[in-house]
Amino acid sequence: MLALLVGVARYAACFHYAEIDLGRLWVGLPKLLHWTAQAWPPDLSELDLLLFRAAQTVAMATIGTSLAVLIAAPLCLLAARNVIPESFVYHPARWLLDLLRGVDSFVFALLFVAAVGLGPFAGVLGIGLHSAGSIAKLWSEAIETIEPGPLEAVAMTGAGRLKLVSYALLPDVLPALLSTSLYIWEFNIRSSTVLGLVGAGGIGQDLKNAVDLLDFRSVATIILIILAMVTAIDRTSAWLRRRLI
């Protein structure tokens, strides 16, 4: 009962910390409506540039996810108990992937912009590092749930760990691994639309510029392009999933 009361009190405190203020929403709402009215018709004068930026966004997410897959491949094996029972490897590997996963690609991108300069390359590195953690975690969990029997049977032929992984483990988990990678790719397409806000390239940069200039007709164009892009990628991903799995 006490725990419940404490829980409710903490939840109520969240309203305070989050500065929930319906009055401000009431005042701001007409502004939004006004802008929405101003956003029509969308400004298509810079369509070429915006489509290029959209392509850049997709490229950033795609290469970033590929980088993540490359990093996750060894990491997920080190972080799977049934492949590496040795705690002194397993725990550091888990710790590393939790660290990568815990820092958002947005934050990584912010750091990489400072290190390698403005542009999509920083975004690729940010996505790559953060997603490596997510992919490795999901993959290692997929690996840990497979039946131990077939692995033991192959181990009994005198095969070492690498043979075990490549011959007996991969065929079983490959569909799950592919499915996870496609899911993360979709996710990265959506999240990379905002990476431009920290200067890491892609269409997000144009979105921020347009909002800062109160150029709502361009904002409308950008949002429509993002929606079309995300929908197209989701469809492609679903199609790939059917084909591959």
Added chain:
Amino acid sequence: MLSDVSFTIMPGEVVALIGPSGAGKTTLFRCLARLAEADDGEIHLLGRSIRLMRSGQLRTARRDIGLVFQQHNLIRRRSALHNVLAGRLGRVPLWRAMARRFKGDDRQRAYAALDRVDLLDFADRRADRLSGGQQQRVAIARVLAQESRVILADEPVASLDPAAAVSVLSLLRDIAHDRGITVLCSLHQIDLVPGFADRVVVLRAGRLVTDDAIKNFRSLPAGGDIYADQGEQ
């Protein structure tokens, strides 16, 4: 828990290990294969102590130990042939295992093993599309391709219907006699023992209670008694 379990099997002997479920049969097998660690005691296989081996030595030693499991334990999404070829993994270089490119010699052994268990026509069938009896025969073919000198079979017929059970056991026995392979096979159906094994070892509540040649088997307590005593321990 196992204790006071001590026995020796001569090369080429076929020994049935019987006992009620929970008697420790599976634990014994796992210790013999070192899939589980025994706390104490000695396990010698082909003259070498299994318990003291380092991992590299263990891998080499395991080539000589074929293990047949109750649940077949095939790689489900791979063909019967690929599962049988797994038996060669202890002897091929890593890159061949990774690329799944086996030498003609290894493939021939795998086909011969499939032929021996009458599944040559099913070589390309995915393991999870085979019947239970067929899967167990593929598992035996894997052990054949492995060319182990010892076969440990842990309840290999427990999940099979009676006809498939008889055929799998006679296959095991014939292979043992043809090639001089030593077999230790656990069973809980006592009626299957005569005609299969040369010798019977009875395990009950983790202890060895009987170790006798098969010709004396009929003078052992009747099968029902072996199970009935379980409650007293």
